[in-house]
Amino acid sequence: MTQILTTKSLDALAPATAKRYEVRDQKVNGLHVRVSTTGAKVFYTMVRPNGSRRRIKIGPYPAVSLADARRRAMEIARDVELGEFEKPSAVSEASAETLGEMIPKFIELHAKPNTKDWKRTESVLHKFDGLKDRPIDQIKRQDVTKVLDDIIANGTPYRANRALSAIKKLMNWCVMRGDIETSPVALLRPPTREVQRDRVLNDDEIRAIWRQAENEDYPFGPFLKLLMMTGQRRAEVSDMRWSELNLDEGIWELPASRVKNARLHIVPLPPQAVNILRSLHRFLDSDFVFTTTGRSAISGFGRLKERLETILPENTPDWRFHDFRRTASTGMAKIGVMPHVIDAVTNHKSGVVSGVGATYNRYTYLNEKREALEQWANELMGIVQKPSATSADAK
Known part of the structure; x- marks a missing residue:
């Protein structure tokens, strides 16, 4: 699909139904936006440095505005034309996926075949729904810490431990697959010290x-x-x-x-x-x-x-x-x-x-x-x- 992108048209793009789709910008050659099943929108540009076709990620909309995306796409195109292109941060197809897209993959490909308690893992991962539109490689330790802090503030400190355990497993799985290079939560420790329960009903x-x-x-x-x-x-x-x-x-x-x-x-x-x-x-x-x-x-x-x-x-x-x-x-x-x-x-x-x-x-x-x-x-x-x-x- 090709059209002259506008802020209004970007906002109106509907989430993908089966798999993500692309809309190419008629105004700047190579610039396009990808729309995921969660509705997340990410700008990319396509260039051919040394005759080799390469997709370059610019950033998620609206954190990156349409004007900024066009400006950056033209800068990259200029660098290619002048021979000054030095392998900017091109990312693989998988690493551009959002957390919301990665969670169901993790559940189907890893949790279901390997754990009997996968339903609980899936449920716990919903605690991170506030980050579901974030590309998996852009989630930072502070983002996860904030979610854990909110869970503790709601009076369920042990659930924060379960949430950290679940997101750690997901991130480690992404590292193993090569979707991300390092886990942003590798150094995080359980936020709450657990005491073994001995409650018996009278x-x-x-x-x-x-x-x-x-x-x-x-x-x-x-x-x-x-x-x-x-x-x-x-x-x-x-x-x-x-x-x-x-x-x-x-x-x-x-x-x-x-x-x-x-x-x-x-x-x-x-x-x-x-x-x-x-x-x-x-x-x-x-x-x-x-x-x-x-x-x-x-x-x-x-x-x-x-x-x-x-x-x-x-x-x-x-x-x-x-x-x-x-x-x-x-x-x-x-x-x-x-x-x-x-x-x-x-x-x-x-x-x-x-x-x-x-x-x-x-x-x-x-x-x-x-x-x-x-x-x-x-x-x-x-x-x-x-x-x-x-x-x-x-x-």
């Missing part, structure tokens, strides 16, 4: 959350109950598939591709859990147990947590869904379940069976795990059915 908190789960409609009500009852990870429960379940035998078989330690995990389901699952309706042609669309598992856990917090006392200490898992482990320990059985229930690598034995003996400690989870389910029901301390005091 009986009143368990009762309050369970009763709220009973007030929640499908899918979040039964999801919460199974999360508390099984002691498994949030993503493992929320992404549960019907094909993983054998309700007649009370077995949930988690494939290695869905667990953190990449090891097949058998969860014996107590009768209470089986009853919850039998009571659920099933989406037509969908394998997801907990879904609102039939095409994907549930999400929106932040909003769910906000709803739960409205029924807890104002002075309730900070909690997370992962604390349900620690609560189940602690509860099983209190009622006499042996530590190695608890490790087997929660699929911790610290368990006594590992290596080849764990690979081939898929039902290691099955009976012990079943007994432990049934004991915990009974204990949980006992806690839930007791009146809360505040209710007893009120009487």
Whole structure:
């Protein structure tokens, strides 16, 4: 596409739909603007020093104005004509891409094939959406630091650590591919010192959350109950598939591709859990147990947590869904379940069976795990059915 570029026409250029496109300027030979799928616009000029065709990057619009881009394009053309061209900062096709274009590439080509938690990485990288129109080779350490400072200011300091980890992985991947020469965040350290959590819900908190789960409609009500009852990870429960379940035998078989330690995990389901699952309706042609669309598992856990917090006392200490898992482990320990059985229930690598034995003996400690989870389910029901301390005091 060729036209006489104006500031008005530049502002009106729509984002690319499939891949970036170019608009050439009729006024200055060689000058053109590239428009990406994110709407970012970058000026380039095309010249032939020594007969070799070369694309020279001028800079992003509107940081570089149209007048400045034309002036710079003409200077480069003059230098070529006078033989004074000395390889200005020509950049490869890949390095001209913006962060917004590079993130989906990183997720598809690296994160998905190599990490089971790629969805969380993708979500965390959205924290850098303010930089998505910036060419990847123009992102500076200060830009990333500002994003991290904003995350901390919003009261989520640990998320700043996760965001830094994600952007570091992306930048290192870009360096490995040759998209950039060095990572701008290589020297950055996690901004927040993390303290290992030991939060366990007390009986009143368990009762309050369970009763709220009973007030929640499908899918979040039964999801919460199974999360508390099984002691498994949030993503493992929320992404549960019907094909993983054998309700007649009370077995949930988690494939290695869905667990953190990449090891097949058998969860014996107590009768209470089986009853919850039998009571659920099933989406037509969908394998997801907990879904609102039939095409994907549930999400929106932040909003769910906000709803739960409205029924807890104002002075309730900070909690997370992962604390349900620690609560189940602690509860099983209190009622006499042996530590190695608890490790087997929660699929911790610290368990006594590992290596080849764990690979081939898929039902290691099955009976012990079943007994432990049934004991915990009974204990949980006992806690839930007791009146809360505040209710007893009120009487």
